[in-house]
Amino acid sequence: MSAVVRAAQGGDEGAFQSVFRALQPWLLRYLYVLVGEDAEDVASETWLQVVRDLDAFRGDFDGFRGWVVTMSRNRALDHLRSRRRRPRGDIPVEYLTDLPGTEDTAGAALSSAGISTALGLVARLPRDQAEAVLLRVVMDLDADTAAQVLGKRPGAVRMAAHRGLKMLAKLLEQSAAGPAEPAAPPPRKPAQKSSREGVTRTKSPTLKDMR
Template sequence: MGKAVRRSERIDDGDLGEAVARARQGDEAAFAVVFRAVQPMLAGYLRGLVGDDADDIASETWHDIVRDLRAFRGDGMSFRGWAATIARHRALDHLRRTKVRPQTTELHEDTTRQVLVRDSESLALENLSTERAVALIASLPRDQAEAVLLRVVLGLNAPTAAKVLGKRPGAVRTAAHRGLKRLSERLSGAGEK
């Protein structure tokens, strides 16, 4: 059986926002805080979109983040949403170049370490191995899978996730809810808790 998904608190959005503000002014230590806080979640999201190419896409994403950081304005949640938008664009560019469907692969333990699960339906994912969780998410319709990845893995709220996907917040909430409900039903049907 694969490694268990471990969940822990992520950096507070207020603290992340302060670190981003200092990083914008050239504070390298603050940028290191931002990178350590966001990279594991970003890697998990990208792994869900492009599989084994996630590290390469994350590198391209951070290149763009560094290049445009001085122009960014917003708090911690906005920064995670902005980073997710850049990552999604890089991932879609990659998929267009390679002309393959999004794929999922095993999430590494460090990818999920920063994840915080807030809603009760997503607690169904707590007792799964990482491989099983990724396989189940990958089996969802694409809009539901991406909504679950943004809401659960990156911890974005519905309005921020909606900006990333170019959809309305209600549509993202609905897709995430349906995806989590579908996952919960599959787990109940499989006899897992």
């Protein structure tokens, strides 16, 4: 794909379409966790910037992916600041299908309950962990490239991804177990009243008591 990127830089429209088709689905999944239903709008803004700055890019396809993701993240953060909106927590299934888990821990976590279910819970993670998991697992970026996108050290990104995957596994276990059934209320004790003789008698329950 590195040759395809270079061809796109040379003005080959078909090559650019190939690059777009290779990255767009992954980009939408990443952006959906950040900006929700506005993911397609932010992705469109990202690609406009890619076209505008394409000649300035230098590097291979892995570097190109990191370059595009960095643009998309900056656009997403600008979008959130302008709208003052929080990322949404639910993700349409069609955005999440057929995603491989590239790390052993990620693959184990994702395969335990289905990829759609697992990534649907990613937005519930703390922001730094969610982004680290998305970049490392969904976008399949190496730690160095992901660190450049996030402006952090590679070790910090690895740690955030590790913690995010551990928390994700716990969320998956809770999701698989389902909501706990509420405990049955204790039986109602019949009301009591005292007779004139001082003997305690049980009062018969009425419909009002049973409601």
